[in-house]
Amino acid sequence: MRYFHIIFLLISIFLIQSCVVDEQCRQNKYVEMKVDFFHVKASAKRDTLTISTLTIDSITVRGLAYNAATSKYEAKDSIIYNNSKSISTIDLPLQKLSTVSKYQVKLNKFTDTLTVVHTNTDSYLSLECGCLKFHTINSVSTTRHFVDSVSISNSNVNTSHAENIRIYK
Amino acid sequence: MFASNAEAQTTKKKVKEVDNTPLFNGISIQADAASLLSPVLFSGERYSYEAGLQVDLKHKYYPVFELGFAGANKISNNDIEFKTSGLFGRIGVDFNFMKQKKDAKPTTNLFLVGVRLGMSSSPYSISNVKIIDNYWGGNEILNYPDQISSKVWFEVVAGIRVEVLKNFYMGWTVRNKNMLTQDATGAVAPWYVPGFGLNNGGNWGFNYNLGYKFQLQTKISTKIKTKK
Numbered sequence: 062m063r064y065f066h067i068i069f070l071l072i073s074i075f076l077i078q079s080c081v082v083d084e085q086c087r088q089n090k091y092v093e094m095k096v097d098f099f100h101v102k103a104s105a106k107r108d109t110l111t112i113s114t115l116t117i118d119s120i121t122v123r124g125l126a127y128n129a130a131t132s133k134y135e136a137k138d139s140i141i142y143n144n145s146k147s148i149s150t151i152d153l154p155l156q157k158l159s160t161v162s163k164y165q166v167k168l169n170k171f172t173d174t175l176t177v178v179h180t181n182t183d184s185y186l187s188l189e190c191g192c193l194k195f196h197t198i199n200s201v202s203t204t205r206h207f208v209d210s211v212s213i214s215n216s217n218v219n220t221s222h223a224e225n226i227r228i229y230k
Numbered sequence: 231m232f233a234s235n236a237e238a239q240t241t242k243k244k245v246k247e248v249d250n251t252p253l254f255n256g257i258s259i260q261a262d263a264a265s266l267l268s269p270v271l272f273s274g275e276r277y278s279y280e281a282g283l284q285v286d287l288k289h290k291y292y293p294v295f296e297l298g299f300a301g302a303n304k305i306s307n308n309d310i311e312f313k314t315s316g317l318f319g320r321i322g323v324d325f326n327f328m329k330q331k332k333d334a335k336p337t338t339n340l341f342l343v344g345v346r347l348g349m350s351s352s353p354y355s356i357s358n359v360k361i362i363d364n365y366w367g368g369n370e371i372l373n374y375p376d377q378i379s380s381k382v383w384f385e386v387v388a389g390i391r392v393e394v395l396k397n398f399y400m401g402w403t404v405r406n407k408n409m410l411t412q413d414a415t416g417a418v419a420p421w422y423v424p425g426f427g428l429n430n431g432g433n434w435g436f437n438y439n440l441g442y443k444f445q446l447q448t449k450i451s452t453k454i455k456t457k458k
Binding site: 084085086124126137139141154156157158159162182183184185187188189191192193194195 | 361364368369370
């Protein structure tokens with residue numbers, strides 16, 4: 062009984078020692094608005110519409126930040142997509158500390174402005190991972206130089222990386 | 231031949247064991263010595279102290295009540311600070327699987343397997359949670375003071391007790407802990423729950439118990455009645 066006691070005590074101490082706390086964040090923290098491009102084509106009789114994925118030959122995207130001094134939105138130096146080729150999907154970071162996010166989107170030779178109005182929600186993960194900002198898209202609008210229309214397909218922007226917005230040409 | 235067999239059956243001794251062990255055989259107080267090492271084992275980030283009362287019923291069933299005080303003061307790699315401290319309690323029962331040998335001196339050593347229901351309601355705070363907007367710029371610091379954690383968990387325990395001196399016992403207990411109270415997704419959940427440990431769904435625990443038993447009924451009287 063005495064040896065039995067000592068052996069199990071040693072095993073238990075080993076178990077305790079082996080329970081090392083993992084302090085690395087291993088959770089998905091990627092929260093960006095997913096935008097897909099589609100091409101809309103009417104039939105010859107114009108009675109049906111065919112929607113297909115649109116691949117953009119060249120795309121450049123940068124944020125438009127509000128400058129209080131000039132009371133204007135100005136393009137940021139940092140470019141999100143820089144002349145990227147053959148793209149049908151883009152991921153855009155929404156503002157975490159503001160509720161309006163604007164983007165200058167250059168599609169081939171045309172430049173449109175995409176405006177997203179959203180609310181931001183704190184989502185606490187853990188002590189290791191901290192807190193994320195999730196977003197709910199309230200409305201979306203665009204200029205129409207290249208783009209025909211835009212719609213919200215899923216208003217919740219979180220770590221699921223589901224399609225949020227559709228841009229139609 | 232047949233008659234002699236029948237006679238043999240009737241004269242065969244029928245042995246029936248009657249357990250006259252009293253229902254109540256004393257009460258033990260015990261303290262956990264392993265918890266004194268917890269500040270050293272966890273670099274001062276966590277501490278936990280506990281003691282318990284255990285009743286001996288028929289040397290088979292051991293209802294137990296445990297009470298403790300635990301806490302944590304942790305700063306994560308990304309400088310988030312977590313603080314908690316509070317009481318916790320557990321109720322449950324152990325079952326003694328150490329068999330008594332016939333015609334031998336009854337052993338006072340125990341091999342116990344049991345269950346516990348643990349409860350804790352403790353205040354905690356999480357502070358200095360930074361949200362940095364890498365693309366658009368700016369940052370925000372969030373603080374969550376005065377949070378309350380109310381948790382219930384279930385434990386399966388196993389261990390032994392050895393009488394090292396008259397009425398003084400030593401022994402260990404290993405615990406498998408399973409949280410019953412779940413946190414909602416996105417909720418500001420505690421990092422550590424007093425009595426349970428890290429708030430990650432399941433934990434292992436270990437106690438090294440030092441105890442004293444007040445022998446209110448000391449004699450095990452098992453009569454063996456022989457019937458002819």
